[in-house]
Amino acid sequence: MAGAIADPVRREILVMLRDRRLSAGEIAERFDISRPAVSRHLRVLRNSGLVRDELVGRRRLYALDAGAFAELAEWLAPFVQPSGWERRLDALETEIYRTRREHRARGAAGQAKENTA
Amino acid sequence: MAGAIADPVRREILVMLRDRRLSAGEIAERFDISRPAVSRHLRVLRNSGLVRDELVGRRRLYALDAGAFAELAEWLAPFVQPSGWERRLDALETEIYRTRREHRARGAAGQAKENTA
DNA sequence: GGAAAGCGTAACCTACTGGTTACGCGTCAG
DNA sequence: CTGACGCGTAACCAGTAGGTTACGCTTTCC
Numbered sequence: 058m059a060g061a062i063a064d065p066v067r068r069e070i071l072v073m074l075r076d077r078r079l080s081a082g083e084i085a086e087r088f089d090i091s092r093p094a095v096s097r098h099l100r101v102l103r104n105s106g107l108v109r110d111e112l113v114g115r116r117r118l119y120a121l122d123a124g125a126f127a128e129l130a131e132w133l134a135p136f137v138q139p140s141g142w143e144r145r146l147d148a149l150e151t152e153i154y155r156t157r158r159e160h161r162a163r164g165a166a167g168q169a170k171e172n173t174a
Numbered sequence: 175m176a177g178a179i180a181d182p183v184r185r186e187i188l189v190m191l192r193d194r195r196l197s198a199g200e201i202a203e204r205f206d207i208s209r210p211a212v213s214r215h216l217r218v219l220r221n222s223g224l225v226r227d228e229l230v231g232r233r234r235l236y237a238l239d240a241g242a243f244a245e246l247a248e249w250l251a252p253f254v255q256p257s258g259w260e261r262r263l264d265a266l267e268t269e270i271y272r273t274r275r276e277h278r279a280r281g282a283a284g285q286a287k288e289n290t291a
Numbered sequence: 292g293g294a295a296a297g298c299g300t301a302a303c304c305t306a307c308t309g310g311t312t313a314c315g316c317g318t319c320a321g
Numbered sequence: 322c323t324g325a326c327g328c329g330t331a332a333c334c335a336g337t338a339g340g341t342t343a344c345g346c347t348t349t350c351c
Contacts, residue, residue, distance in 0.1 A: 063180035064309085075252060081328055094310055096329055115318040115327050126253040133250060135192060136243040198298055211340055213299055232297050232348040
């Protein structure tokens with residue numbers, strides 16, 4: 058399911074559906090890609106459960122399915138605002154590593170370069 | 175960035191890092207795939223900003239970056255608990271479509287099959 | 292100083308993804 | 322009934338993602 062929101066086109070479709078329910082054609086005409094391409098994106102969204110579809114005459118209306126998004130949010134929740142526990146454990150672990158190292162090499166200063174800030 | 179959480183291996187790495195900070199090797203040995211493969215997953219996570227890395231001696235420690243997750247959560251937020259607005263608009267739109275249709279065809283009953291429940 | 296440890300990168304191959312055009316099927320309009 | 326509309330599917334193709342093995346660089350240990 059997480060793979061469904063990986064594609065930018067699909068994410069934009071989801072944003073569009075946030076406002077109102079839309080037919081396949083209405084969705085497709087807002088993109089520069091062909092209609093079948095959009096149709097397949099819609100199928101992926103359908104299979105992922107992020108979207109529900111309803112046949113109305115010869116049109117097919119798409120709407121968001123809140124349930125799937127709730128699942129996503131549920132997965133994401135533990136990652137936002139780390140509980141503070143980990144930071145302490147990290148510090149402890151680093152300390153262990155450093156003391157073990159400095160047990161021998163006395164002259165080497167403790168250096169650690171931060172990346173990907 | 176959303177593409178980074180599409181892969182199941184990367185998601186599992188993130189879960190692992192939720193508890194404590196880990197070195198590349200510690201991460202790699204928990205998977206059946208080769209170490210270089212894990213290394214590239216880590217690069218993807220690094221480039222996506224979901225993970226920060228710090229060089230400690232000859233090891234490279236990885237830790238979650240809360241900022242990126244906050245962004246994700248921010249994007250996801252508008253999708254959980256729809257505001258109620260859309261449902262009303264949907265109902266209205268459906269009504270318009272039906273009345274226009276039934277203006278001519280009197281006998282046809284309003285039918286709409288739900289899919290992908 | 293030299294061997295080993297810890298990681299990343301390069302080159303390569305396969306599998307999937309996402310795009311296209313051509314087509315088929317059901318529904319509405321006249 | 323027949324033509325147009327709306328939409329999905331099939332077949333095909335190029336680009337990317339993710340796996341592997343081989344290799345190189347930096348840091349630690351003796």
